[in-house]
Amino acid sequence: MSIERSVTSRETSELCLPAQPSKLGVAREYAQRAAAAFGLDADRCYEFVFAVNEAVTNAIRHGRPDEHGQIHLSVLVDGDRLTFAVRDYGTFAASTFDRMTSSERGRGFALMTRLMDAVQLCAAPGSTTVRLSTLACERAPGEGAR
Amino acid sequence: MAEDARAGNRGHSASEEQMGFFYISEEAAVEGVKCGEDAVLLVAGGEIDYAASPQLEERIAEHVDAGRRRLVLDLSTVTFIDSTAIGVLMGVVLLLRELGEGSLALVCADENRRVLRIFEIAGIDSLIDVYGSREEALSALSTAG
DSSP states (O other): OOEEEEESSSEEEEEEEESOGGGHHHHHHHHHHHHHHHTOOHHHHHHHHHHHHHHHHHHHHHSOOOTTSEEEEEEEEETTEEEEEEEESSOOOHHHHHHSOHHHHHHHHHHHHHHSSEEEEEEETTEEEEEEEEESSOOOTTOOOO | OHHHHHTTOSOOOHHHHHHTOOEEEEEOOOTTOOOOTTEEEEEEEEEESTTTHHHHHHHHHHHHHTTOOEEEEEEEEEEEEOHHHHHHHHHHHHHHHHHSSOEEEEEOOTTOHHHHHHHHHHTGGGTSEEESSHHHHHHHHHHHO
């Protein structure tokens, strides 16, 4: 695991995480720190961490790690937008998506999209990235992002 | 001890709860509420994620295999629950329905509003009854039984 951090007009950090279920707690801690540093309140930090956990779980379950057995997590703060990216090195296959039960597939993605302001799936040969974004603006308690 | 807790064995310490380790144990029945021998009260806490969900599933399956058909699972001290754990719970409900006359009730105290919010978003309350206390859940079982 390694952390690189650089500060420019846009603030980014990156974490390489072994693609193992036992490392999900590390991913959640990393997301929690990013969300708190961004200034989200406690409830929205929890929601952000939840959505990140879903994306990282999907990458571990259905994706493929790099040659070192790792997946890559990164945080980008751009103005009032916080984006968390989860990248694995598998080629996203619609057939894999189709094999998941409809409830399983629907649940994970529905939860992510409900809690985030934007969820983006970028599929390329040998690389699949899910980006979760949330805005700094406050929402009423209990109000979903969408 | 920590390994025991993560393995789902009975017993856990406050420090383990604070550290977020998943645990699940069987509790004695609540005084004054009779539910019958096919009922069991389980208490789970900590973080239930993809790593811990298999333990949750195994422990519940042990009780179903032992003939328990009415399960109450107290999740009041769960600090984190993900979609795989919710999938396990929904799977248990469907299994108990297949077996006939079975039910799963969840307990989650009102104070644990973050987990309750995840339940709400996941729509779990459409499939599983969620009660605010063990007494309420066990009383409902007792009435139903």
